[in-house]
Amino acid sequence: MSSTRSQFYECSHPECTEDHSRTASYCSPECRLKHKGRKALRNIKHDHRFCSTCYKPLKVVYRPADSKTPKLRKKALIIREAFAGFQDFTEFAESGDYGLECDCGNVDHYHSEPDFRDQESYEWWLKLVFETFKKEGQQDDSFDIETFCDSYFETDDFELALGRALHE
Ligand SMILES: [Zn+2]
Numbered sequence: 401m402s403s404t405r406s407q408f409y410e411c412s413h414p415e416c417t418e419d420h421s422r423t424a425s426y427c428s429p430e431c432r433l434k435h436k437g438r439k440a441l442r443n444i445k446h447d448h449r450f451c452s453t454c455y456k457p458l459k460v461v462y463r464p465a466d467s468k469t470p471k472l473r474k475k476a477l478i479i480r481e482a483f484a485g486f487q488d489f490t491e492f493a494e495s496g497d498y499g500l501e502c503d504c505g506n507v508d509h510y511h512s513e514p515d516f517r518d519q520e521s522y523e524w525w526l527k528l529v530f531e532t533f534k535k536e537g538q539q540d541d542s543f544d545i546e547t548f549c550d551s552y553f554e555t556d557d558f559e560l561a562l563g564r565a566l567h568e
Pocket residue numbers: 411412413416417418426427428431
């Protein structure tokens with residue numbers, strides 16, 4: 401260390417305003433975990449297959465398997481690449497005035513309603529979401545339901561609890 405002046409860095413958590421002199425990106429381990437939880441929630445929202453309040457699956461998307469299309473010529477393969485997949489709505493989904501609605505009461509995909517969530521066993525649905533992501537290779541982390549429940553009870557911080565519960 402040759403520098404005599406202390407350096408300050410901005411914490412990488414978008415909502416944190418703490419400056420810190422650590423060489424790490426975050427001001428604290430909590431901020432790192434909170435950001436991890438926050439990113440995981442954003443992935444769920446962007447995925448569009450799960451309710452963003454109770455995390456139940458609302459649609460199932462499937463594509464034809466590669467093994468089903470061995471004889472396709474180039475043009476057909478390009479079309480298949482661009483094809484997003486067939487979609488089925490699950491038993492929890494209903495189409496309502498604002499689009500796809502969930503039977504927990506959530507009608508706006510980009511909004512989470514914790515009051516609705518509390519009526520549901522959403523922790524298990526969260527587990528299913530992350531198992532799906534892992535199976536598809538979207539994310540390596542597993543979701544530990546016990547860590548999540550204990551941590552959420554203890555801190556009342558959803559993002560932090562989620563960040564703690566996700567581990568490789
Ligand atoms: Zn911070």
